[in-house]
Amino acid sequence: MGGGPDSTAGINHQHANEPHGSGIATRLNWLRAGVLGANDGIVSVAAIVVGVAGATSDVGALLAATLAAVIGGAISMALGEYVSVSSSSDSQNALIAKESRELEQMPEEELAELAGIYESKGVSAATARQVALELTRHNALGAHLEAELGIDPNEVASPWHAAFASFIAFVAGAALPALAILLPAEGLRVPVTFAATLLALAGTGGLGAYLGGARILPAVTRVVIGGALALMATFLIGSWLGTSGIV
Template sequence: MTRLKIHAERHRVSRIGWLRAAVLGANDGLVSTASLVAGVAAANADRSAVLIAGMAGLAAGAMSMAAGEYVSVSSQSDTEQADLARERAELADDREAEIEELAGIYVQRGVEPQLARKVALQLMETDALSAHARDELGISEVSTARPVQAAMTSAATFAAGAALPLLVAGLAPEGMLLAWVVAFTLAGLAALGLLGAKAGGAPLARSAGRVLLWGALAMAVTAAIGRLFGTAVA
């Protein structure tokens, strides 16, 4: 009997479930909190007011991210479960039609019809539902929705990202708070972009550049609004 040699590989796509939520959470925490701090600081508020606003933004943002991710990914999970339930019923009602359907998928991918039917039969003997979930519905262990994981990852990474501008705001010298927050936030965004690109195998410069662009734009807009309203109130 021929023994197959197992070639172990690790692909970055296996990280997609948590990587998307982690990058989104950290980036959102850093940008939104830094922008909030920049806006309040530009309105000539004192350090304590800036820190209170920033901490409120951290707490609200982390909970909002967790709730949003949970609801969004739960909707995906509900759809997946409904499709699986329908597929399970179809397998019970007309197994032969499901064999032909699966074989047809393999034929469309370039497999010879006789071999395609043989493969379909063997896969369905092992786990018919998994075979149809993977090859007909596109649902696999790698891509399946995990609402709790996404929610917890988003909340934790949002808080981690938001902590940087708050820490800088607390340590910055008098009169330099806004400049320090902007400088450290841009550095943090660059590092975050590089980290996300490294983990996902994307081009480093492009990933860092786009987060820097949007982060700088967000801080500029909120600082301008803070300056405008701060001057008007004064």
């Protein structure tokens, strides 16, 4: 009597603690990209402002350097992301258009190709053809794009959205070192910026590792050590420029 694992009540085998449905991978990729963008904002702006602080204590110079680093870095990140995603989406759209033409011009050949894909995965020839027929009736283009190319036409990224997200992520990350260098008293600017930057890097490194399913401690260690080396290098260079009278 019902109640077994194969009963009608148990048809839905999705686990409550596992993500299902379309768009999960895309959303995780966007989130990881946001974390990386914030990480870039933290490191690059912190390195610049610490270097300038090592050379001069002039607040005007620090403010100018901070604004230039934040605005220039954010625009550069957004532009790079726009170009990158534009190239990727153009390629995906070209493949979608090509597959659509092939379905219109040679539907039988495309049906056989789809069946062959499932057969190559271990499905019997009869079952593979039946699966191909049913998927074709439901959504021919979507079935072929997923099976042949691994593309979901509903998840082609927008270059403008990517650029905007990258811009915001960079500014969000850059805000911390920018405030840390400008708000404290002169003697505390550099140590406060060092501490705030390394703590922020530990957070973004840990979050990035968590989202990617990697070990958190090694990821945090790498990013914190790398950030500390960058800050020390720019501070030492700035201090040398300041004491040598070059600036």
